[in-house]
Amino acid sequence: MTHAIPSGSGWTLLPYSPMVTNADGVAVSWDTLQAWSDAECAAFGLPRIPEPDAPPSGQMEVSREPVDADGSPVWSVTYQPIPAPEPAPVPSSVTNFQARAIMRQVPMPDGRSLFTTVDTTLRKAVEDTRELGEFEPARVAADIDWQAWEQANTYDRQGTLVSSLATRFDFDSDATDDLFRRADLIRA
Known part of the structure; x- marks a missing residue:
């Protein structure tokens, strides 16, 4: 599960650490954070970022970054068309x-x-x-x-x-x- 921490006017991904600290300086273990519900994580100030929807048909994800959406982190995802497969080699x-x-x-x-x-x-x-x-x-x-x-x-x-x-x-x-x-x- 991916968590984010407030950073300026946006969000930064929370890197794994055995102990994590919220913006108020309160620390909990990573395992505890993972066991909490989404509401508990958000209340603690380290909300989970919900997974984005599946890519549109014929598209693939090329990048994602956390952005702010009404005070909560969401993924801003960039997609591109799935490249056409290379044609089979031409037999001699x-x-x-x-x-x-x-x-x-x-x-x-x-x-x-x-x-x-x-x-x-x-x-x-x-x-x-x-x-x-x-x-x-x-x-x-x-x-x-x-x-x-x-x-x-x-x-x-x-x-x-x-x-x-x-x-x-x-x-x-x-x-x-x-x-x-x-x-x-x-x-x-």
């Missing part, structure tokens, strides 16, 4: 299964899933470049993306396919990181 890679499973859960503006959109886009890129020479950069890029899409066991967060798709579908780094975090939670 996810399995093909995890990536495809999360992509099936992400709707695109046209109503299709991200999985269907990516699959269709990569297939179309391969078809659209078939007439180019085997070593033309556009055909090579389309073929490599398709092979990675179909054959990779894992997708690396910093890999070329992920970077290519993020750019193509306007996913910023935060959105891509979020997909990797969500995919990492999926278990087969």
